[in-house]
Amino acid sequence: MPEAPVLYVLNGPNLNLLGVREPDIYGHETMADVQALCEVAAGDTRVVFRQSNHEGQLVDWIHEARNEACALVINPAAFTHTSVALLDALKTLSVPVVECHLSNPAAREDFRRHSYVSLVATGVISGFGPHSYELAVTAALRLARERAVAGARSPKT
Template structure:
């Protein structure tokens, strides 16, 4: 049985309330429960933090024992060399995910310090971006 984890970064705890025109009105907890029900044949865990070091610690924790990481590092995508180095340093493949099309947004969101170390990047498909990442591991 595949063991995957979704790791969300800063401000993604506000999904459902934060900028619904970009991120939708569904909370991540509601979405996560529906995805778990849709994929009963995999072990699916979830972690969210607004703190960069906690995201790095979680990558280190799961990076040698899980089958895959689905990572939406939020704004840290564009600023964190440390998270990029953590992805590079672990064995578990990571798929970088974004709800919005970051290339259709502000210029600073066009740069990712994670992509070069990720198995792949999925962006712009709303919450379905996570499910596409899950399917990439199946």
């Protein structure tokens, strides 16, 4: 039996405090709540759901996803606006990448309006709280399925 596809959902700094950190911006749901939403939205697709406050760890997981994932959803959190390292790592992927944010960065401080990740993301979903993740997972998996179907249709040389 073929292995189920794998979706990586990666989360950046301070998201481990989701539910207690600035609930007026990020809501009261915890990372465990968000993970459960992602797993339900993914259906039969296995979800690798991880969070780190360390940029290098996120880079390592992106590298791992190169060989394991059919798609990647990433909430880079504060690294969105600062990390060329994440940008360079994401450039190595050949799978759909969906950038995801709980809040709407464009409606917040000026510095949050620039995203290095957006330069390589297939799409961006933001501003819907935890529902942003559900939408991102659905979009990423749809893009992965469309690529798989297109690849199956193309002639082999």
